[in-house]
Every structure is written in structure tokens, then in C-alpha cells.
Amino acid sequence: MDTERRALTENVYLARACELALRGAGSTSPNPCVGAVIVRDGVTLGEGFHRIRGGPHAEREALADAAARKHDVRGATLAVSLEPCNHHGMTPPCTDAILEAGITRVAIGARDPNPKTNGAGIARLREGGIDVQLYDDPRALEIVEPFAVRTLGGRPYVTLKMAASLDGYVAPRPGSHWLTGEAVRERVRELRIAHDAVMVGAGTVRVDDPQLTVRPPHARRRDYVRVVVCEDAPVPPSSRIFESLPGYARTIVLAPGGARSRFAGLESVAACIFAGDGARLDLREALAALGTAGISSVLCEGGPTFAAGLLAGGLVDRLVWVVAPTFLANEEAIPAIAQSIGVNERFSFDSFERVGEDLWLTAKPRRNV
Amino acid sequence: MDTERRALTENVYLARACELALRGAGSTSPNPCVGAVIVRDGVTLGEGFHRIRGGPHAEREALADAAARKHDVRGATLAVSLEPCNHHGMTPPCTDAILEAGITRVAIGARDPNPKTNGAGIARLREGGIDVQLYDDPRALEIVEPFAVRTLGGRPYVTLKMAASLDGYVAPRPGSHWLTGEAVRERVRELRIAHDAVMVGAGTVRVDDPQLTVRPPHARRRDYVRVVVCEDAPVPPSSRIFESLPGYARTIVLAPGGARSRFAGLESVAACIFAGDGARLDLREALAALGTAGISSVLCEGGPTFAAGLLAGGLVDRLVWVVAPTFLANEEAIPAIAQSIGVNERFSFDSFERVGEDLWLTAKPRRNV
Numbered sequence: 001m002d003t004e005r006r007a008l009t010e011n012v013y014l015a016r017a018c019e020l021a022l023r024g025a026g027s028t029s030p031n032p033c034v035g036a037v038i039v040r041d042g043v044t045l046g047e048g049f050h051r052i053r054g055g056p057h058a059e060r061e062a063l064a065d066a067a068a069r070k071h072d073v074r075g076a077t078l079a080v081s082l083e084p085c086n087h088h089g090m091t092p093p094c095t096d097a098i099l100e101a102g103i104t105r106v107a108i109g110a111r112d113p114n115p116k117t118n119g120a121g122i123a124r125l126r127e128g129g130i131d132v133q134l135y136d137d138p139r140a141l142e143i144v145e146p147f148a149v150r151t152l153g154g155r156p157y158v159t160l161k162m163a164a165s166l167d168g169y170v171a172p173r174p175g176s177h178w179l180t181g182e183a184v185r186e187r188v189r190e191l192r193i194a195h196d197a198v199m200v201g202a203g204t205v206r207v208d209d210p211q212l213t214v215r216p217p218h219a220r221r222r223d224y225v226r227v228v229v230c231e232d233a234p235v236p237p238s239s240r241i242f243e244s245l246p247g248y249a250r251t252i253v254l255a256p257g258g259a260r261s262r263f264a265g266l267e268s269v270a271a272c273i274f275a276g277d278g279a280r281l282d283l284r285e286a287l288a289a290l291g292t293a294g295i296s297s298v299l300c301e302g303g304p305t306f307a308a309g310l311l312a313g314g315l316v317d318r319l320v321w322v323v324a325p326t327f328l329a330n331e332e333a334i335p336a337i338a339q340s341i342g343v344n345e346r347f348s349f350d351s352f353e354r355v356g357e358d359l360w361l362t363a364k365p366r367r368n369v
Numbered sequence: 370m371d372t373e374r375r376a377l378t379e380n381v382y383l384a385r386a387c388e389l390a391l392r393g394a395g396s397t398s399p400n401p402c403v404g405a406v407i408v409r410d411g412v413t414l415g416e417g418f419h420r421i422r423g424g425p426h427a428e429r430e431a432l433a434d435a436a437a438r439k440h441d442v443r444g445a446t447l448a449v450s451l452e453p454c455n456h457h458g459m460t461p462p463c464t465d466a467i468l469e470a471g472i473t474r475v476a477i478g479a480r481d482p483n484p485k486t487n488g489a490g491i492a493r494l495r496e497g498g499i500d501v502q503l504y505d506d507p508r509a510l511e512i513v514e515p516f517a518v519r520t521l522g523g524r525p526y527v528t529l530k531m532a533a534s535l536d537g538y539v540a541p542r543p544g545s546h547w548l549t550g551e552a553v554r555e556r557v558r559e560l561r562i563a564h565d566a567v568m569v570g571a572g573t574v575r576v577d578d579p580q581l582t583v584r585p586p587h588a589r590r591r592d593y594v595r596v597v598v599c600e601d602a603p604v605p606p607s608s609r610i611f612e613s614l615p616g617y618a619r620t621i622v623l624a625p626g627g628a629r630s631r632f633a634g635l636e637s638v639a640a641c642i643f644a645g646d647g648a649r650l651d652l653r654e655a656l657a658a659l660g661t662a663g664i665s666s667v668l669c670e671g672g673p674t675f676a677a678g679l680l681a682g683g684l685v686d687r688l689v690w691v692v693a694p695t696f697l698a699n700e701e702a703i704p705a706i707a708q709s710i711g712v713n714e715r716f717s718f719d720s721f722e723r724v725g726e727d728l729w730l731t732a733k734p735r736r737n738v
Contacts, residue, residue, distance in 0.1 A: 166690055166716075167706040168537020311696055321535055323692070325716040325732050327680055330709035337536040340699035347535075347694040349728055352721055359718055361728065363694050 010107040010133065013037050013079035017109060018139040020049040020058070021081045025194045027052050027221035030296040032147035036062040036080040038073050038103070045071035052221045059084050059094040063101050074102030081109040081140040086120040095121050099128040106132045109140025113148030146297045149317050155287040157297040160310055161191060161320040163358070164336040169328035170302065174207050179324045183356030188301075191320065193218050195299040197225035197252070197290070201306025205235045212241055212301070213248070223249040225295060228270070229306055230255045231280055234263050242269040254290065256281040283313050304338030311337065311345065319347055319363040322355070379476040379502065382406050382448035386478060387508040389418040389427070390450045394563045396421050396590035399665040401516035403427040405449040407435050407442050407472070414440035421590045428453050428463040432470050443471035450478040450509040455489040464490050468497040475501045478509025482517030515666045518686050524656040526666040529679055530560060530689040532727070533705040538697035539671065543576050548693045552725030557670075560689065562587050564668040566594035566621070566659070570675030574604040581610055581670070582617070592618040594664060597639070598675055599624045600649055603632050611638040623659065625650040652682050673707030681710040688716055688732040691724070 020035030028034075028050050035049040036058040046069065048061025056064070059080055066073045084094040084106070098106065106125055111134060112118040125132050146157030163180045164170050171179060192198050192214050204210065205228050212226045226241050230253060235241075242251050253270040255263050258279040263272050273293060275286040290298065300310060310316050347363035354360070389404030397403075397419050404418040405427040415438065417430025425433070428449055435442045453463040453475070467475065475494055480503060481487040494501050515526030532549045533539050540548060561567050561583050573579065574597050581595045595610050599622060604610075611620050619640045624632045626643040635641055642662060644655040659667065669679060679685050716732035723729075 164535075164537070166533075166537070166688075167704065168533070168535070308698065319535075323730075325718050326714070327706055327710055329677065329704070329706040335536065335698070337696055337698040345695070346726075348726065349694050349723060352723070352728060354718060354721070357715075357717065359721060359730065361692075 007133075007135075009042075010077070010079055010135070011137070013039055013077070014081065014107060014109045014135060014137045014140060016047070017058075017079050017081045018137070018143060020047055021140075021143050023049050024051055026196075029053065029196045029222060030147075030150065030294065032082060032144045034058040034080065034082045036078060038062050038066050038071075038076050038078050040073070040076040045069070045073055045076055054090045057085065057091060057094050058082075060091070060097050063097055075104050076102075077105040077107060078103045079107040079109075081137070082144055083108050083110065083112040083118065083134070084121040084125065085112070085117070086124045087117055093121075093124075095124040095128070098125060099130065104130060106130055108132065108134045109137035110144045111136075113144055114151045145317070150291060150296045155284065155291050155315075156196070156295050157317050158287065158300060158310060158315050159191065159195060159298070159318045159320060160300045160307055160316045161188065161322070162302055162307060162336050163322035163324060165324050165326050165328040167327045167329050168336050169333040170304065170336050171334045172328045172330065173332040174334060177208070179326075179328075180322050180358045181356035184322050184358050184360065187355055187360060189214055189216075189218070191299050192224070193220060195297045196222070196295045197227050197298045199227040199229055199254075199298050199300045199306075200241075201303045201309075202228055202230040202233065202235050203305055204301075204303035205239050205241055207303070209240050211243065213245065217247070219247065223247060225249045225252060227252040227254060227290065227295075227298065229281065229283070229286065230263070231305075232256060232259045232262070234266050237266055237269045242266075252290070252293070254281065254286045283309050283315055287315060302336075304335055308337045308339045312340075314345060314365070314367070316365060319361075319365075321361045321363065323359040323361065325357060325359075376502075376504075378411075379446070379448055379504070380506070382408055382446070383450065383476060383478045383504060383506045383509060385416070386427075386448045386450045387506070387512060389416055390509075390512050393418050393420055395565075398422065398565045398591060399516075399519065399663065401451060401513045403449065403451045405431040405447060407431050407440075407445050407447050409442070409445040414438065414442055414445055423459045426454065426460060426463050427451075429460070429466050432466055444473050445471075446474040446476060447472045448476040448478075450506070451513055452477050452479065452481040452487065452503070453490040453494065454481070454486065455493045456486055462490075462493075464493040464497070467494060468499065473499060475499055477501065477503045478506035479513045480505075482513055483520045514686070519660060519665045523660065524653065524684075525565070525660050525664050526686050527656065527669060527679060527684050528560065528564060528667070528687045528689060529669045529676055529685045530557065530691070531671055531676060531705050532691035532693060534693050534695050534697040536696045536698050537705050538702040539673065539705050540703045541697045541699065542701040543703060546577070548695075548697075549691050549727045550725035553691050553727050553729065556724055556729060558583055558585075558587070560668050561593070562589060564666045565591070565664045566596050566667045568596040568598055568623075568667050568669045568675075569610075570672045570678075571597055571599040571602065571604050572674055573670075573672040574608050574610055576672075578609050580612065582614065586616070588616065592616060594618045594621060596621045596623060596659065596664075596667065598650065598652070598655065599632070600674075601625060601628045601631070603635050606634055606638045611635075621659070621662070623650065623655045652678050652684055656684060671705075673704055677706045677708045677710050680706065680714065683714060683734070683736070685734060688730075688734075690730045690732065692728040692730065694726060694728075
């Protein structure tokens with residue numbers, strides 16, 4: 001098979017590997033989602049994905065699937081969304097399993113983003129005589145992006161999701177809801193499932209008192225985590241976000257270390273994490289503390305002050321901006337971004353789609369493009 | 370040919386008729402743009418479009434084209450974007466020409482929106498023995514929409530074009546420009562060409578002093594018209610919008626009749642149109658006065674106060690909203706919509722496209738959907 005034709009074929013297998021990878025969304029953290037396919041002469045011999053942290057990696061799942069189907073994988077091609085690991089972690093190195101199985105070609109979607117380990121898997125496979133092709137596949141890179149940010153940036157991956165009118169307001173007055181339609185709410189549900197934690201600012205809890213649950217319920221292998229970001233004042237312990245629910249971890253309150261005494265009333269209903277020793281919260285420190293607590297990705301859903309802080313700090317890795325086809329300008333209207341963000345960081349749109357009556361835009365900061 | 374197959378074929382001819390129609394964009398006002406194709410057995414015999422008010426209609430242009438090419442059109446099909454006229458205006462009825470030529474089938478994209486004349490063309494053709502099909506083609510309806518609004522609404526068709534950041538600001542501070550990229554400016558040029566007039570509010574003239582010309586120049590058969598909408602205070606006579614330029618009519622100042630005396634200083638540089646007799650401008654009255662002055666469509670390019678007035682008055686027929694992938698929230702930033710618009714009119718997105726780095730959204734008010 002000539003090189004160009006092989007690349008076209010392997011592009012299809014990598015698409016399938018990425019599709020499989022996403023079946024683990026929400027359950028693999030802090031590991032990335034990974035999917036793998038084993039094929040020979042156009043026939044799929046085995047498929048697998050990483051289901052849960054501590055469980056087998058995608059490559060071993062695919063090999064086990066092929067074995068269960070009584071397929072001989074010697075001489076076959078493995079397409080895997082992420083570079084196979086070459087180190088002993090919670091499971092033995094995948095490179096060993098691939099070599100032992102007699103796989104002769106490996107098509108990789110994205111390199112391991114961890115600078116301590118990347119390239120080692122590829123080198124080991126090549127030493128073992130395997131023909132390895134690294135594709136830098138856009139779908140595979142997108143799947144591993146949150147993992148890369150966490151690994152390289154020392155903090156969780158941050159998605160900021162806001163829904164605003166054309167003129168940039170989130171609501172016509174405090175406490176009013178449902179600017180966007182049902183179809184958007186279904187999409188937001190998917191985002192909540194895919195992120196380790198959902199975060200909102202204290203103002204949103206005080207004014208809107210959201211529950212921030214996934215509705216209708218979706219069982220994931222990892223508890224859902226809800227986080228409230230406080231500046232110097234606590235939120236009421238009776239807020240709905242603190243209600244104890246099956247499948248949900250104890251809600252986290254992120255608060256400034258210098259204002260610790262004010263948060264005593266919340267310690268019975270929430271896990272309080274204190275960051276820094278200032279009287280006001282440093283968001284970068286707070287996110288780092290959240291990372292230390294095992295949170296790899298967060299979906300930030302406002303409000304305006306929290307969103308402005310994230311943008312001003314250059315802490316947004318992906319923007320999901322939903323535009324409702326209306327105008328809300330009036331004296332009571334709540335702006336999407338509450339205050340000066342001090343910087344003029346430009347983003348780059350990477351997708352846009354009509355969802356119901358609204359537009360669903362996604363963008364990345366230019367620094368990451 | 371069965372009905373379904375014929376509809377598919379005629380859909381293609383109507384697409385071509387609409388394409389031809391748009392060649393007259395900017396030149397036919399107050400007539401709509403119309404295009405026509407004459408075909409038989411898959412062969413195009415003649416094509417034409419309405420080039421300029423007072424000149425031949427599209428149907429006669431297509432018949433003349435077929436004659437010039439020495440084609441016999443007897444028994445052929447005419448596809449025309451708009452219902453042929455059956456009345457004596459500046460030219461004789463097209464229905465007569467179609468019947469005399471021996472055309473036996475007419476495919477029509479959109480009915481004449483004028484309630485005084487609509488249906489008459491179709492009826493006359495059928496009386497003459499022609500097989501007529503009205504398609505309600507979306508492209509043809511969109512082309513005739515400005516004409517329909519002017520005919521039925523007693524005022525020019527209003528397109529509001531704004532460019533804003535994600536958080537709804539048009540500029541980081543007064544007088545700053547170029548929020549959006551070069552590709553957007555090229556698209557705005559096309560909008561200026563397609564509308565009879567370009568309008569801005571007085572505040573924009575005072576702060577930004579725009580020239581509002583079409584650059585690079587585009588010769589159109591009708592002079593360009595620029596309009597400044599004033600509340601109760603005039604703008605400086607030295608403003609660039611009043612510069613006399615070839616291909617541009619004398620700039621119009623729309624002002625409240627009750628404040629007429631204050632505008633004396635502008636009468637030497639502009640055509641002042643006074644609407645109503647109040648001290649402040651009623652935008653609906655002002656637009657009606659503009660219609661009386663022969664303007665059928667206007668492109669409104671801000672600023673925030675004028676845009677808010679149009680939206681509050683339910684006077685926007687088409688919205689072009691360009692989103693730059695950035696945030697501008699700060700105390701000096703200029704909001705896209707300056708004040709309470711008093712109503713919460715919802716729009717319906719009908720297109721979205723990435724233009725350069727920006728997003729180009731279009732929407733219609735729900736009342737027109």
C-alpha cells in the first residue's frame with residue numbers, strides 16, 4: 001500500500017479510536033481518555049478504550065477484545081489516539097503488551113504531552129522493530145488537551161461557559177433564568193459530564209442558588225464535584241449547591257486563606273479549600289489547590305465576576321459562548337462580564353453551530369492556537 | 370417529464386435567475402432586483418436582469434438576449450425570480466411580451482409582494498394559456514424582501530449592522546476603531562453597495578467622524594446616499610460625511626421638525642429632512658420621510674444610541690451582527706446597545722459564517738419569520 005493511501009486508511013481508524021476514547025469521558029480523570037483499534041487488511045480485530053483510572057489502558061483493552069474474539073493480531077496495525085505508555089504506573093507499560101502481541105505497525109493520534117515521558121513509548125516500539133507513525137490528529141489532540149494543560153500548567157483545564165444575549169447580557173434582571181433554549185441545556189449537561197468539576201462564583205450561588213447537577217442523571221464512574229469560588233465573603237450554608245446527593249462528592253468551597261475564620265460556618269456542609277494567605281482569592285492559586293485535590297478539569301459557568309477574573313488572569317483554556325438571538329440592554333440587566341478584565345486577550349473561534357434557536361460558539365485563547 | 374423532476378430542474382433555473390437578479394444590486398431601486406432565464410430541453414436560450422429603474426424588466430432583457438442569439442423561444446420555459454408585472458409603469462406589461470413570444474411555461478420564484486398588483490401577472494399568463502408554477506423560492510423571497518417591506522411597511526427596509534466583542538462592546542474606548550478584521554470590512558462594503566443609503570447616528574459622526582464611502586470604489590448606476598440621524602443637536606458642518614464626492618448624493622441630515630432652527634448651519638452642506646414637529650426625532654417618522662425622498666433600503670451602521678432606538682422601535686428588518694473573538698469590558702468601553710431598548714424582541718438566526726477571524730451572523734426579527 002502506498003504511503004498516501006495508508007494515511008487515508010489510518011485516518012479512519014484514528015477517528016474510530018477517538019470515538020471510542022470519548023466513551024470514557026468523565027470517568028478516566030486524572031488520566032486522559034484514550035481509544036484503540038486493531039485492524040488487519042481492513043478487518044477490525046479488536047477495539048477498546050480506557051474506562052476508569054487504575055483499569056487497563058485502551059491498548060490492553062483492544063488486545064483483550066481481539067483475544068476474546070479469537071483473532072490472531074500478529075502482523076496487525078494498532079491505531080491509538082495517544083502515544084502508548086512506556087512506564088510502570090498503576091498498570092504495566094503498554095509498549096510491552098504491544099510488542100509481545102506481535103503488532104507490526106502503530107498509528108498514533110497524539111504524542112504524550114508529559115515532557116517527562118513523551119517520546120519514550122514511540123522510541124521503545126521502534127526499538128522493538130515496530131513501524132510507528134505519529135499523526136498529530138486534530139481530534140486526538142483535542143481529546144488530550146485538558147490532560148496537557150494540567151500536566152504542563154500545574155492547574156486543572158478550565159472551560160468557561162457563558163450564555164449571553166447579542167449585546168452581552170446574561171439575564172434581563174438578577175435571578176432571572178433560561179435565556180437560552182432546551183437544546184442548549186442538553187449540551188451543557190454533556191459538558192458537566194465531561195469535566196471533573198463544575199464551578200461557579202459566590203455571587204451566582206447567592207443570587208441564583210443553582211443546584212448544578214446533571215439532569216437527567218447520568219451515572220459516571222467518578223463522583224461529580226461542585227465548586228463555589230468565594231472572594232472574602234462566604235455563601236449561605238443552606239444553599240442548594242451543598243445538598244448531599246448520591247453520586248456527588250461533598251461540594252468544595254474555594255476561599256482565600258487570609259479570610260479562613262469567616263468560613264467556619266461552611267465547614268459542616270462543604271469541603272473548604274483555602275488558597276494563599278491573602279484576604280482575597282488569587283484564582284491561579286485556587287485552581288492549583290483544586291488540582292492538588294485531584295480535579296483535572298473544571299467547567300466554569302459564571303457568574304460575571306468570576307468569569308471576568310478567569311479572563312483577566314489568562315486562565316481560560318476553552319471558551320464555550322452561547323448566543324441567544326435577543327437583546328437585553330436595560331439598567332437592571334446582568335452583563336456577561338461584570339468588570340474590567342484589564343487585558344484584551346484575543347480568542348480564536350474554532351467551531352460554531354446552531355443549537356435550537358441559539359448559537360453555540362467555541363474558541364481557544366490565541367496563546368494555545 | 371414528471372412533476373418532481375421538473376421541479377428539481379426548475380429549481381436550478383431559478384437559482385440562476387436569482388444570481389442574475391443580484392447583478393442589479395444597488396442600481397434598480399426603488400424596483401426590486403429581478404433575473405430571468407429562458408430554457409428549452411436543457412438549453413439556455415436567453416438570460417437577463419433588471420439593470421436600472423426605467424430600463425427593461427428582466428423578462429424583456431431575457432427575450433431580447435434570446436432574439437440577439439437568434440433563438441426561437443416558442444414553447445420554451447421562462448424562469449423568473451419575481452412574478453411578471455401586468456401593469457403599465459415606466460415600461461409596458463411583461464405579461465404581454467411573454468405571451469407574444471410564445472413561451473408556454475413560466476416558473477416564478479416569488480409572488481409580487483404589492484397587494485395592489487400581486488397575482489395579476491400570474492392570472493394574466495394563465496388566461497393566455499401558459500402553464501404557471503409559483504415556487505416560493507427562499508432565494509427569490511430574500512431578494513424581494515426589502516421591496517416587500519417598503520411596499521407594505523411604508524418605510525425603507527432597514528438592515529442594522531454592528532460589530533461587537535463577545536461581551537457586547539463595539540470599542541475599548543471612544544474613537545477607537547477596527548475591532549474586526551479586513552475580511553469583514555470587505556463584506557461591509559458589499560452591504561453598502563446593496564443598500565440605497567448608509568445611515569449613522571449623530572454621536573458616531575461626532576466621535577468617529579466616518580466618511581462612510583465604498584472603498585475600493587464601486588460604480589453603481591445610482592448615486593450613493595449617506596444619512597446622519599440627529600436627535601436635537603446638529604453635527605459639525607466640517608464632518609467628513611458632508612464632503613462632496615463624485616458618485617455620492619448630497620448627504621442627508623434627518624432631524625426633528627421641532628428643532629429645525631438649530632440645523633440652519635447644516636443646510637449649506639447637507640440636504641436636511643425634518644420629520645414630525647417634536648423636539649426629538651421619531652425614528653419611524655424619520656424613516657418614512659426618507660422613503661418619501663426615494664430611499665428604499667438603508668444600512669444602519671450604529672452607533673449604540675441609534676441602534677437602540679431602531680431595536681426599541683421594532684424597526685430592524687435584518688440584523689447583521691459581527692462578533693470579534695475578544696472581550697472589551699472596561700469602564701471606557703462603548704457598548705453595542707447604549708441604553709434600555711424597552712422591549713425584548715427576539716430574533717431568529719438565519720446564517721452564520723466565519724469571515725476572517727470574526728463571525729458574521731445574520732438574523733431576522735421573529736415578526737418576519
